[in-house]
Amino acid sequence: MTVTSEEHILVINPAEFSTKAYEAFRQLPFVSSLTVIPGVGYGGRSTTVREVTAEEWARTTILLTGRTLPPSREAAPNLKYVQLFSAGSNQLQNEPFYKASDNTIYATASGTHGPAISEWAILMMLNFFHNSHLYSKWQAEARWGSDSEFPRPVIDQFGRTLGVLGYGAIGRQTARVAHALGMKVIAHSFSSPPKRERVEVAVPNSGDPDGSIPEKWFTGVEQLDDFFSSGIDVLLVSAPFTPETEKIINKKTLAKLKGAYIINVARGGLIDTDNLIEAAESGLIAGAALDVTDPEPLPDGHKLWSVKNISISPHISGHCVGYENRVTNIAIHNVKQLRAGKTVTNRIDKSKGY
Incomplete structure (x- = not known):
């Protein structure tokens, strides 16, 4: 994994999640920008309320998302790490970008729930x-x-x-x-x-x-x-x-x-x-x-x-206050691990499907 001099964070924030959690990224010396786009839906079912611009996709190196991914590998050439808001990843299995992005590391939110x-x-x-x-x-x-x-x-x-x-x-x-x-x-x-x-x-x-x-x-x-x-x-x-x-x-x-x-x-x-x-x-x-x-x-x-x-119950057993803080904990830990050339936690093995 190539260590870039700076990271550009894009968060597609699920509905009702506080944006304050993501301010922790700004405290990291290697983070150059943080963009938070509101989403609809909870956790892994969330999608963005507006289209991500071509410029936003192009500069993003780290993505926090429910299920929204770039439209193509060419649209997000710098994306190296995707942090999911869900413990499962089955919602991505048929996404073209997921199947084509062999150089991108994906991690689940396992442990959050x-x-x-x-x-x-x-x-x-x-x-x-x-x-x-x-x-x-x-x-x-x-x-x-x-x-x-x-x-x-x-x-x-x-x-x-x-x-x-x-x-x-x-x-x-x-x-x-x-x-x-x-x-x-x-x-x-x-x-x-x-x-x-x-x-x-x-x-x-x-x-x-x-x-x-x-x-x-x-x-x-x-x-x-x-x-x-x-x-x-x-x-x-x-x-x-x-x-x-x-x-x-x-x-x-x-x-x-x-x-x-x-x-x-x-x-x-x-x-x-x-x-x-x-x-x-x-x-x-x-x-x-x-x-x-x-x-x-x-x-x-x-x-x-x-x-x-x-x-x-309607798929709500994992809902709790502070969910977004826990996902951010995983993402920050893993970004530091990546930059140090170390193993990330919750990494998805595509061959296993989780």
Whole structure:
């Protein structure tokens, strides 16, 4: 990677994100310019509200974006680093610039979402097993309810098993919180051998830095069946969405997860929606919490809306105050790494799709 004497930063800022976070770039002696263009949409779904000018693309060396990329390699000859606002990169896979820009390094925002999404996952799990959705109903009705109205017995999670499919930043922070509740944690990593150590740049001291929380690790496609058959009570789906993981939760998988509660914070396409509905309605699985769906957005009238033991939220589990500061932390760290000729964090491997 060639070190230029100066960097020109272009930020396509998602809606409602504060621009103050990006002022940190101005404190870096090698940053010559900072351009912030307002965007619409959140995180990786955001796009710019206006066209980026030819002059802006031409001078940009560092880009922070949701999914907006230059129209061609010739339009942005100096672009060497792209920082995404999302933990996933599937929104770029078919973009011409992404496929053609072999000399550009891409990095995700992995690590940014860990605290918020892990809390959402634990919230949904506890809400389900404690039937707490009824509390606000009783209060609104101004009456003293009874546990005889619970649709299911209360189950605390102490001693139960959390299976984490995809032990990245989100999986590690969720494992940390679940472990504090007394849960046993097992993990599956598609890389073999798994990378046990992971130090978070976006949110320092979060997650599982040395990979010591899981009592057992499973790796690669060849150990998926063993993982799903290992007595999982709660399954967290936090793996990247790739051709390898598409509909990885299917009829065969669900049979191995009999009785489990499934939480999907990754992408809707990792789960076969029809198979999930059938498993939930038949009682094969306890239920599910979905922050992502297939299709997404979930259309009006879709059958998934009416399944009683499935909860749905509109892809917002990672929303939190200060999100943009965490992404900026990653970008600044990586730009310094690049200029020093060192490895960047969260670098996307195009051959893997994440």
